[in-house]
Amino acid sequence: MTQSPALVWFREDLRLSDNPALTGALDHGPSLCLYIFDTSPERRALGGAARWWLSRSLMALSTAIAARGGELLVMRGDPAEILPRLVRDAGIGLVAWNRRYEASAIALDKALKAELVASGVVVESFNAALLNEPWQVKSKAGGPMQVFTPYWRAARERGTPRPPLPAPEGIRQAKLPATLRSMTLSIEELGLEPRKPDWAGGLRASWMPGEDGAQARLADFLDDGLAGYRTERDRPDRPGTSRLSPHLRFGEIGPRQIWHTVQMALETGETRGSPADAEKFLSELGWREFSYHLLFHNPELATRNFNRRFDGFGWEQDAAGLAAWQRGLTGYPIVDAGMRELWETGWMHNRVRMVTASFLIKHLLTDWRAGEAWFWDTLVDADPANNAASWQWVAGSGADAAPYFRIFNPVTQGEKFDPDGAYVRRFVPELTKLDAKFIHKPWTAPQTVLREAGISLGEDYPRPIVDLDFGRRRALAALAELRAETGSESA
Numbered sequence: 001m002t003q004s005p006a007l008v009w010f011r012e013d014l015r016l017s018d019n020p021a022l023t024g025a026l027d028h029g030p031s032l033c034l035y036i037f038d039t040s041p042e043r044r045a046l047g048g049a050a051r052w053w054l055s056r057s058l059m060a061l062s063t064a065i066a067a068r069g070g071e072l073l074v075m076r077g078d079p080a081e082i083l084p085r086l087v088r089d090a091g092i093g094l095v096a097w098n099r100r101y102e103a104s105a106i107a108l109d110k111a112l113k114a115e116l117v118a119s120g121v122v123v124e125s126f127n128a129a130l131l132n133e134p135w136q137v138k139s140k141a142g143g144p145m146q147v148f149t150p151y152w153r154a155a156r157e158r159g160t161p162r163p164p165l166p167a168p169e170g171i172r173q174a175k176l177p178a179t180l181r182s183m184t185l186s187i188e189e190l191g192l193e194p195r196k197p198d199w200a201g202g203l204r205a206s207w208m209p210g211e212d213g214a215q216a217r218l219a220d221f222l223d224d225g226l227a228g229y230r231t232e233r234d235r236p237d238r239p240g241t242s243r244l245s246p247h248l249r250f251g252e253i254g255p256r257q258i259w260h261t262v263q264m265a266l267e268t269g270e271t272r273g274s275p276a277d278a279e280k281f282l283s284e285l286g287w288r289e290f291s292y293h294l295l296f297h298n299p300e301l302a303t304r305n306f307n308r309r310f311d312g313f314g315w316e317q318d319a320a321g322l323a324a325w326q327r328g329l330t331g332y333p334i335v336d337a338g339m340r341e342l343w344e345t346g347w348m349h350n351r352v353r354m355v356t357a358s359f360l361i362k363h364l365l366t367d368w369r370a371g372e373a374w375f376w377d378t379l380v381d382a383d384p385a386n387n388a389a390s391w392q393w394v395a396g397s398g399a400d401a402a403p404y405f406r407i408f409n410p411v412t413q414g415e416k417f418d419p420d421g422a423y424v425r426r427f428v429p430e431l432t433k434l435d436a437k438f439i440h441k442p443w444t445a446p447q448t449v450l451r452e453a454g455i456s457l458g459e460d461y462p463r464p465i466v467d468l469d470f471g472r473r474r475a476l477a478a479l480a481e482l483r484a485e486t487g488s489e490s491a
């Protein structure tokens with residue numbers, strides 16, 4: 001026990017329940033609750049959609065802390081400067097945080113810990129974000145793993161995740177010296193939400209950031225979504241997935257909480273979902289774990305090909321193609337619906353993420369990093385591990401990736417997973433009146449059909465910006481060239 005106050009530094013764990021750093025700090029006595037909006041150049045700046053989410057999430061956290069008698073202190077700047085000063089001036093005896101896994105964050109945390117410990121402060125760090133720490137799951141030889149199935153098997157063999165912690169009933173607030181008060185600002189003063197123009201209307205209509213929103217989303221999913229998840233999860237026209245990803249991204253809910261809530265719902269019959277549906281759903285959390293495992297062992301996952309043989313790949317510089325893709329004007333309805341869903345709501349269905357990513361990388365032969373960057377800026381769930389690992393997965397340059405030569409056909413994908421075109425109609429209103437037979441390939445519709453649907457191709461809706469067969473053959477030729485250059489079949 002320490003007599004001096006404790007400090008809990010919130011980062012990507014914006015919740016009160018199952019927050020071991022918060023519990024740890026409060027166990028030591030009166031505490032300060034701190035969030036620092038990190039502006040140091042070492043950290044990858046958040047994209048616009050994620051900044052909006054963060055703003056709302058901080059407001060929810062601040063309200064929840066206040067309701068328990070505490071106060072969320074908000075500061076902006078470089079934590080390497082702010083934290084030691086705050087600790088010194090407030091006479092903090094213990095600092096607690098939950099771990100992060102990006103290389104720049106690990107380096108910062110390590111340096112801070114060394115500095116604080118050297119000045120006699122106790123530093124405690126915890127795992128709040130993952131079922132298993134990235135270093136805890138190992139291959140038989142004791143090293144990192146590169147293939148999902150054995151990874152997940154090994155992770156499961158480590159046993160049931162420990163039960164989540166309850167939220168503290170009260171927060172005993174330590175006193176903040178007046179001299180430090182001037183370092184704090186309001187969440188609004190962080191300026192995270194767009195103003196001119198305010199493009200966040202679709203985000204506000206789609207989401208409720210914060211811990212309560214996360215819990216409500218999980219409860220709804222168990223009520224309604226888990227039953228049939230195994231097949232429904234591939235249907236963008238139906239609400240077949242949990243949409244928990246942004247809540248997980250900002251740590252408003254943790255995977256242990258999801259795990260135990262799902263198990264409990266199965267045991268008590270509170271969900272119509274089957275054990276097989278639950279197993280599939282939990283394995284998706286496994287993919288998230290696997291991404292973090294990859295990121296931890298490959299710090300440059302967002303910027304360098306995991307498979308270095310791709311370093312010599314012959315990408316095209318197609319600025320017009322990239323712009324059409326970003327704006328949802330490629331002429332391929334499933335691709336355009338996905339890109340517009342992303343722009344409007346800050347989220348895109350997983351199946352459509354795969355199709356849009358494949359289209360950019362393969363049919364437009366554009367470097368996956370351009371797509372990763374766009375998603376980073378526009379997704380509310382933009383995640384340093386999941387986004388990078390998934391883009392590399394689609395590109396074929398990643399660990400346990402889809403081979404490069406597997407190229408999604410946006411027409412057949414649309415017909416299979418959005419058979420009536422309901423998803424396309426929702427996000428591409430120009431095509432609303434088009435018969436389902438042509439909804440995924442409007443350029444094949446007879447003029448009379450197009451006219452009746454009120455569409456003039458090239459005016460109301462674009463003609464395809466690339467021929468699918470041409471794009472496919474060009475991509476395969478680029479792969480063949482790479483293989484010839486590297487003398488390898490594994491590219």
Ligand SMILES: Cc1cc2nc3c(=O)[nH]c(=O)nc-3n(C[C@H](O)[C@H](O)[C@H](O)COP(=O)(O)OP(=O)(O)OC[C@H]3O[C@@H](n4cnc5c(N)ncnc54)[C@H](O)[C@@H]3O)c2cc1C
Pocket residue numbers: 233241242243244245246248249281284285286287288289291348349350351353354357375379381382383384386387388390391394
């Ligand atoms: C090109 C591309 C980029 C992606 N970028 C991101 C990203 O930035 N952030 C992100 O969270 N996910 C990303 N994903 C993975 C996946 O699309 C989303 O996690 C999923 O669509 C989120 O919806 P959900 O919460 O309804 O998922 P559910 O199906 O309900 O799954 C539950 C949770 O499991 C995790 N999960 C599900 N699928 C995956 C997956 N394929 N890989 C890793 N974790 C998964 C997510 O945390 C998700 O919230 C990306 C996928 C692709 C193909």
